[in-house]
Amino acid sequence: MAVCTGCSLLCDDIEVALKAGGFDKVKNLCRKGHSHFQTVWGERTGPVVDGQEVSQDQAIERAAEILKDAKRPLLLGWANTSLEAQSVGIDLARKLGATIDDASPFCQGLLMERVLTGKLPTCTLDDVRNFADVSLYWGSDPSNSHPRHLSRFAYYPRGSKRQKSYEEERTMIVVDVRRSSTVELADMFFQVLPGGDADFIAAVTSVLDGKIPKFGDKKRMIELGKLLKKTEFGAVFPGPGLVQSLGGKMDLLDGLLERLNQLVPFKVIPVVGHYNARGFNQLLLDQTGFVNQVSFAGDKPAHGPECSVVEAARSCDACLVIGSDPLSSLPFGTAGALSKLPTIAIDPCRTLTTDAASVVIPSAMYGLEAGGSALRMDGVKVGFEPILETDLPPDEEILRRLLEAV
Amino acid sequence: MVSAMEIYKLLPNSACKECGFSSCMALAVALLNREKKLEDCPALFDPKYADKLKKLQELLEPLQKASETGLIIHEEKCFGCGNCVVACPVNVAADPTGCAVGQGPKSDRVILVVEDGVVKCLNVKECRRFGPQGTQCNACTATCPSKAIEFV
Numbered sequence: 293m294a295v296c297t298g299c300s301l302l303c304d305d306i307e308v309a310l311k312a313g314g315f316d317k318v319k320n321l322c323r324k325g326h327s328h329f330q331t332v333w334g335e336r337t338g339p340v341v342d343g344q345e346v347s348q349d350q351a352i353e354r355a356a357e358i359l360k361d362a363k364r365p366l367l368l369g370w371a372n373t374s375l376e377a378q379s380v381g382i383d384l385a386r387k388l389g390a391t392i393d394d395a396s397p398f399c400q401g402l403l404m405e406r407v408l409t410g411k412l413p414t415c416t417l418d419d420v421r422n423f424a425d426v427s428l429y430w431g432s433d434p435s436n437s438h439p440r441h442l443s444r445f446a447y448y449p450r451g452s453k454r455q456k457s458y459e460e461e462r463t464m465i466v467v468d469v470r471r472s473s474t475v476e477l478a479d480m481f482f483q484v485l486p487g488g489d490a491d492f493i494a495a496v497t498s499v500l501d502g503k504i505p506k507f508g509d510k511k512r513m514i515e516l517g518k519l520l521k522k523t524e525f526g527a528v529f530p531g532p533g534l535v536q537s538l539g540g541k542m543d544l545l546d547g548l549l550e551r552l553n554q555l556v557p558f559k560v561i562p563v564v565g566h567y568n569a570r571g572f573n574q575l576l577l578d579q580t581g582f583v584n585q586v587s588f589a590g591d592k593p594a595h596g597p598e599c600s601v602v603e604a605a606r607s608c609d610a611c612l613v614i615g616s617d618p619l620s621s622l623p624f625g626t627a628g629a630l631s632k633l634p635t636i637a638i639d640p641c642r643t644l645t646t647d648a649a650s651v652v653i654p655s656a657m658y659g660l661e662a663g664g665s666a667l668r669m670d671g672v673k674v675g676f677e678p679i680l681e682t683d684l685p686p687d688e689e690i691l692r693r694l695l696e697a698v
Numbered sequence: 699m700v701s702a703m704e705i706y707k708l709l710p711n712s713a714c715k716e717c718g719f720s721s722c723m724a725l726a727v728a729l730l731n732r733e734k735k736l737e738d739c740p741a742l743f744d745p746k747y748a749d750k751l752k753k754l755q756e757l758l759e760p761l762q763k764a765s766e767t768g769l770i771i772h773e774e775k776c777f778g779c780g781n782c783v784v785a786c787p788v789n790v791a792a793d794p795t796g797c798a799v800g801q802g803p804k805s806d807r808v809i810l811v812v813e814d815g816v817v818k819c820l821n822v823k824e825c826r827r828f829g830p831q832g833t834q835c836n837a838c839t840a841t842c843p844s845k846a847i848e849f850v
């Protein structure tokens with residue numbers, strides 16, 4: 293069995309039959325995972341320094357020089373690499389006095405922090421499969437982003453306490469600004485206006501308190517209130533849509549969950565995208581007390597917006613990118629600032645970032661060519677073994693060599 | 699999906715009974731169920747119906763790809779999410795430790811599987827819709843987020 297590193301579900305039941313130069317047959321992998329697996333045969337990176345092809349050793353040497361010479365290096369990315377590599381990466385940041393960050397400040401960092409620090413109650417996806425009778429997707433569309441979320445855990449499978457599953461025992465609710473593919477399958481759909489989630493929270497709180505809601509269709513809101521009150525085990529799956537909409541008002545979500553949990557158990561699992569996004573936040577929290585945006589420039593780790601990618605991209609003088617493609621994923625201004633820096637990109641595959649980087653270090657693809665472990669979106673650690681052979685080193689080994697050289 | 703009415707409207711509607719049915723509507727239903735072919739209606743091949751024949755051929759073309767239970771798979775639309783695999787009652791009964799609990803199939807008696815990123819239909823005779831005694835089960839099509847599978 294192989295593990296898919298195509299998204300943060302880390303599906304571990306993938307059956308692969310190989311033939312020369314490709315896969316003969318792959319079972320149980322969703323379409324998204326299938327295209328992820330195909331990238332191993334796609335456009336791969338080679339070692340490059342300033343546009344010239346070099347040896348892997350030369351690329352690593354040059355990368356070490358850039359990092360040593362930099363006064364304020366930024367180590368960025370991390371969501372698509374193993375826990376082992378992330379851990380060496382944090383050591384490297386500490387040794388360099390660097391700033392380290394992922395994309396979570398743009399995404400779901402505020403939510404993840406609440407879950408990892410215990411401010412919001414959480415559970416595993418296996419608990420959801422076994423016990424949940426209500427699943428609420430909020431600003432998330434797993435049918436597209438995490439295609440097997442409903443079938444493996446949240447809605448369709450039979451669980452120890454949910455033998456009648458979706459036919460009789462589970463209810464799926466979607467709250468979103470648009471009719472997503474997931475809405476097609478939902479038992480209840482509440483459409484909110486962009487930025488309207490705070491109003492929706494107020495309305496749910498009203499119906500829980502037995503008051504008439506000010507927002508939306510009153511009858512349907514009261515129906516929702518009734519359903520929530522008689523839930524035995526509820527799971528909320530907030531996505532980027534909700535976090536972006538609430539912005540600085542995340543305490544509204546805290547308040548709603550607190551109110552709900554006075555009545556019935558309701559857990560929160562953030563629907564993060566990349567396969568080990570949660571792992572990075574967890575490791576950084578364990579080591580520094582912060583989930584993202586950490587600077588090791590001073591005596592002790594500092595945290596704050598001044599350590600974020602946005603600020604650091606403007607103030608730092610060199611950048612190492614690993615496990616992400618910030619030039620295509622970050623906001624234009626930040627990506628623009630980054631593209632002007634001497635950049636080292638460690639990536640198995642060609643991206644906009646590797647195209648623009650001063651140094652490119654190719655690495656093995658985790659899950660396919662390299663073993664390791666990662667945290668699933670619910671925090672469960674999933675280990676994986678390579679299924680293909682390669683001469684390329686994994687991220688962890690490259691980072692270890694950099695750590696020794698600086 | 700095509701309806702019998704759409705097919706009926708394109709038939710000659712001459713009630714010649716050459717096809718063995720007493721009305722063109724009955725033939726339309728039989729065409730939809732793939733029990734008869736357009737060739738069973740000789741009148742349709744009269745040049746004056748050439749336009750209608752062409753339209754009918756286009757209309758019925760997708761039906762040719764359907765399985766014996768009338769299942770049509772649009773691979774290009776399939777997410778490979780496995781909802782249908784986990785929801786199909788036959789899969790659940792045949793595979794209590796695999797499909798039933800959300801995992802990939804562990805039994806070779808299942809009907810729906812996901813291979814190379816898209817759904818595939820095996821063991822079609824096991825489907826609850828199979829044969830004249832078949833029921834109107836739709837657990838697979840109702841759980842599909844992208845209308846990648848449908849029954850004719």
Ligand code: SF4
Pocket residue numbers: 296297298299300301302303320321322323324325326328438439440441
């Ligand atoms: S749901 Fe995610 S982890 Fe599972 S097979 Fe699809 S892409 Fe891979």
Ligand code: SF4
Pocket residue numbers: 785786787788789809810824825826827835836837838839
């Ligand atoms: S019709 Fe029913 S039995 Fe047949 S494949 Fe679909 S879900 Fe399974």
Ligand code: SF4
Pocket residue numbers: 775776777778779780781782783812816817838841842843844845846847
């Ligand atoms: S046919 Fe539909 S339900 Fe089945 S795997 Fe494809 S997208 Fe999912």
